[in-house]
Amino acid sequence: MSYQALYRKYRPGTFADVKGQEAIVTTLKNQLMSGRVGHAYLFCGTRGTGKTTVAKILAKALNCENLTDDGPCCECDRCRSIEDGSSMNVVEIDGASNNGVADVRQIVEEVSYAPIDGGKKVYIIDEVHMLTDSAFNALLKTLEEPPEYMTFILATTDPQKVLPTIQSRCQRYDFKRISVDTIVERLRDLLEREGVSAEDRALNYIARVADGSLRDALSLLEECISYYFKQELTFEKVLDVVGSVDQGIYHSLTIAVVEG
Numbered sequence: 001m002s003y004q005a006l007y008r009k010y011r012p013g014t015f016a017d018v019k020g021q022e023a024i025v026t027t028l029k030n031q032l033m034s035g036r037v038g039h040a041y042l043f044c045g046t047r048g049t050g051k052t053t054v055a056k057i058l059a060k061a062l063n064c065e066n067l068t069d070d071g072p073c074c075e076c077d078r079c080r081s082i083e084d085g086s087s088m089n090v091v092e093i094d095g096a097s098n099n100g101v102a103d104v105r106q107i108v109e110e111v112s113y114a115p116i117d118g119g120k121k122v123y124i125i126d127e128v129h130m131l132t133d134s135a136f137n138a139l140l141k142t143l144e145e146p147p148e149y150m151t152f153i154l155a156t157t158d159p160q161k162v163l164p165t166i167q168s169r170c171q172r173y174d175f176k177r178i179s180v181d182t183i184v185e186r187l188r189d190l191l192e193r194e195g196v197s198a199e200d201r202a203l204n205y206i207a208r209v210a211d212g213s214l215r216d217a218l219s220l221l222e223e224c225i226s227y228y229f230k231q232e233l234t235f236e237k238v239l240d241v242v243g244s245v246d247q248g249i250y251h252s253l254t255i256a257v258v259e260g
């Protein structure tokens with residue numbers, strides 16, 4: 001099997017696996033169960049807090065053939081095709097590199113065709129604040145009167161840059177920074193599955209440096225366990241790897257953690 005980054009390998013596939021965003025997950029599950037899912041969402045929050053992960057789970061839930069109280073089954077054909085990126089119903093777009101009017105017009109054109117398999121279309125536009133004003137305006141009408149099979153999920157790290165007229169047409173969800181305890185718990189869980197042992201202090205330090213971003217924590221963890229392959233991960237080893245990334249940024253934090 002080809003190598004997969006930890007962050008991808010253990011990306012949550014179900015709502016139950018999403019850590020640190022309980023209020024959002026509960027609300028979305030309730031909407032799914034009551035059939036009241038919206039046509040436009042705005043997911044806001046700092047990087048690595050689960051915005052696109054939750055967006056993809058919601059997309060699966062909207063298409064799943066065996067939806068349960070806990071969300072998508074992840075086993076039916078539709079769930080699988082969304083998971084492996086082959087589904088025609090679910091499209092992920094990077095707003096940073098598709099930010100012009102022509103890009104948005106193409107999206108608007110595409111969403112006018114109903115899904116052939118009777119499922120729901122979900123367009124996830126990441127970094128949506130990168131869209132130009134004219135691109136936002138081209139999207140407005142579709143957001144205002146979307147086809148009934150359509151759900152837009154707009155994700156951004158910088159909601160202030162999203163036009164107010166766009167914001168007012170979306171249900172807004174603010175993703176919290178993930179707590180140190182929750183990150184440590186997740187790291188511990190993944191390391192067990194990878195068969196690597198680690199000191200609590202080592203994981204605690206990684207979680208603090210990651211500053212609320214689970215994705216950053218997983219990247220740091222990955223650097224550490226790749227460097228010290230098959231060895232126990234100690235605090236000193238983490239300092240050695242993380243410290244070497246950028247002494248300046250981590251210096252004060254190191255002191256705080258050591259003294260704390």
Ligand SMILES: [Zn+2]
Nearest residue numbers: 064073076079
């Ligand atoms: Zn399914």
